[in-house]
Amino acid sequence: MPEPAKCRYTKTHEWVYLDARSAVVGVTEHAQHEIGDVVFVDLPKAGRAVTQGEAVAVVESVKAAFDIYAPLSGTVEASNPALAADPAAVNRSATDQGWLYKLTSVDAAQLAALLTLAQYEEFLKTAA
Amino acid sequence: MTSAAALRTTPLHQIQKEAGARFVDFHGWSLPVQFSGIIKEHQAVRGACGLFDVSHMGQVWVTGKDALALVQKTNANDAAKFKPGQSMYSHMLNERGGVVDDVIVTVFGPERFFVVVNASNIETDVAWLRRQAAGLDCAVDDQSAGTAMVALQGPAAKEVIGAVCPEAAALKRMGGLEARLFGEPCVVTRTGYTGEDGFEVVAPNAVIPRVWQTLIVRGGSFGLLPCGLGARDTLRLEAGLLLHGNDVDADHTTLETGYDWVAKLDKPDFIGKAALQAQKKAGLTRRLTGLKLLERGVPRPGCKVYADGAEAGVLCSATYSPTLETGIGVYYAAAPFPPPGRALEVEIHGRRFPAATAPLPFYKSLSRS
Numbered sequence: 001m002p003e004p005a006k007c008r009y010t011k012t013h014e015w016v017y018l019d020a021r022s023a024v025v026g027v028t029e030h031a032q033h034e035i036g037d038v039v040f041v042d043l044p045k046a047g048r049a050v051t052q053g054e055a056v057a058v059v060e061s062v063k064a065a066f067d068i069y070a071p072l073s074g075t076v077e078a079s080n081p082a083l084a085a086d087p088a089a090v091n092r093s094a095t096d097q098g099w100l101y102k103l104t105s106v107d108a109a110q111l112a113a114l115l116t117l118a119q120y121e122e123f124l125k126t127a128a
Numbered sequence: 129m130t131s132a133a134a135l136r137t138t139p140l141h142q143i144q145k146e147a148g149a150r151f152v153d154f155h156g157w158s159l160p161v162q163f164s165g166i167i168k169e170h171q172a173v174r175g176a177c178g179l180f181d182v183s184h185m186g187q188v189w190v191t192g193k194d195a196l197a198l199v200q201k202t203n204a205n206d207a208a209k210f211k212p213g214q215s216m217y218s219h220m221l222n223e224r225g226g227v228v229d230d231v232i233v234t235v236f237g238p239e240r241f242f243v244v245v246n247a248s249n250i251e252t253d254v255a256w257l258r259r260q261a262a263g264l265d266c267a268v269d270d271q272s273a274g275t276a277m278v279a280l281q282g283p284a285a286k287e288v289i290g291a292v293c294p295e296a297a298a299l300k301r302m303g304g305l306e307a308r309l310f311g312e313p314c315v316v317t318r319t320g321y322t323g324e325d326g327f328e329v330v331a332p333n334a335v336i337p338r339v340w341q342t343l344i345v346r347g348g349s350f351g352l353l354p355c356g357l358g359a360r361d362t363l364r365l366e367a368g369l370l371l372h373g374n375d376v377d378a379d380h381t382t383l384e385t386g387y388d389w390v391a392k393l394d395k396p397d398f399i400g401k402a403a404l405q406a407q408k409k410a411g412l413t414r415r416l417t418g419l420k421l422l423e424r425g426v427p428r429p430g431c432k433v434y435a436d437g438a439e440a441g442v443l444c445s446a447t448y449s450p451t452l453e454t455g456i457g458v459y460y461a462a463a464p465f466p467p468p469g470r471a472l473e474v475e476i477h478g479r480r481f482p483a484a485t486a487p488l489p490f491y492k493s494l495s496r497s
Contacts, residue, residue, distance in 0.1 A: 039448040060426040062166040
């Protein structure tokens with residue numbers, strides 16, 4: 001499980017964790033709570049090139065659909081195969097088993113410009 | 129859209145806020161969409177019981193010498209067949225057979241009828257009833273503003289209702305009674321909008337918090353959960369119950385909704401009867417039809433439906449069904465009507481999902497027999 005302090009965050013409530021070979025993307029604990037019971041997740045296919053800020057995934061609750069934006073530009077390496085059968089993992093484990101997809105060929109400068117945990121927590125307070 | 133400041137709240141708003149409710153704007157009201165989670169609440173109602181605040185709904189008394197005449201004139205169902213203490217689901221129709229509103233009328237005597245109407249239609253319905261009452265000796269008394277309402281729904285509801293109204297547990301399905309709860313005049317009916325057994329309690333605004341709290345406390349050991357509009361919608365759609373404004377309106381008739389049993393065409397007369405007879409004779413050109421997704425996905429109202437690649441309709445209501453664990457929805461299919469199991473596609477976010485027509489209701493409870 002990625003340590004929260006080692007992740008970077010967006011104002012649209014995604015987290016990114018750079019592991020040895022790719023950037024793992026998911027939604028934050030705050031986001032999963034706001035979304036409610038997740039019943040369907042539409043994820044990007046491997047090989048797709050995405051641009052920072054682009055809506056690339058959809059997380060759906062009983063009540064509504066939520067766009068999930070690419071926190072970084074890059075190429076989709078894989079999406080979480082477990083979510084097709086178990087979308088509720090996004091609620092149970094937003095920052096671990098509920099990860100959405102992985103990106104390769106990301107730009108370190110783009111990553112460094114995202115919010116740190118402290119900045120994201122501050123943003124949540126001011127946005128509330 | 130109404131601004132947040134102008135939203136109306138029910139007498140239960142504060143209690144619900146403290147219980148962790150999340151609120152949404154519903155026809156100018158701020159109402160709880162969920163407490164603990166839509167799926168959990170939905171399952172509580174199917175397996176135990178749930179408590180809903182439906183205070184936004186309207187309550188209208190029709191009383192007087194010609195009260196029955198007005199009820200008969202304005203309803204497709206036949207109130208003359210219902211005895212005091214019985215509730216009737218009905219459609220109020222316009223001259224074209226279109227559904228002005230779907231209502232529950234409880235008979236309390238030859239000159240006393242209690243009509244529960246949809247929140248968004250209160251003004252329309254009251255104006256309609258008053259207009260039709262011209263020349264009749266009866267009163268149309270809109271009690272909506274001073275009256276609140278809760279729905280206790282689920283197989284365990286009959287064990288819980290006694291906490292506020294012991295005599296209600298003896299009501300039959302679609303039965304109703306007047307009682308004093310906490311010293312105030314109230315109406316309790318064995319009705320609901322979830323497809324499960326259950327009760328609806330109508331009480332003055334000042335009393336409803338005590339009704340709510342008492343049911344919450346008594347229901348705790350039965351697994352009762354406070355429930356919001358989110359679960360209310362998934363429960364009613366599974367049960368094939370209409371949502372006026374989405375599934376039916378003044379431009380769609382009772383026959384087109386598939387609720388043929390509501391329209392008693394053998395009744396002497398009612399507004400819209402001639403139109404329904406003519407429609408029946410000519411044959412329906414469209415009918416509300418159920419569909420299920422065959423692949424995981426969540427259909428929404430407004431999604432387009434395709435048959436053999438051609439557009440075949442638009443979803444009126446649609447959601448994820450927690451009981452069936454698949455997407456469900458209803459749309460108006462054109463004649464000739466597709467048999468159950470006919471292959472369709474539903475377009476969601478630009479992608480077509482395989483679907484098939486399905487008989488209504490999607491779900492039938494064992495607790496209601």
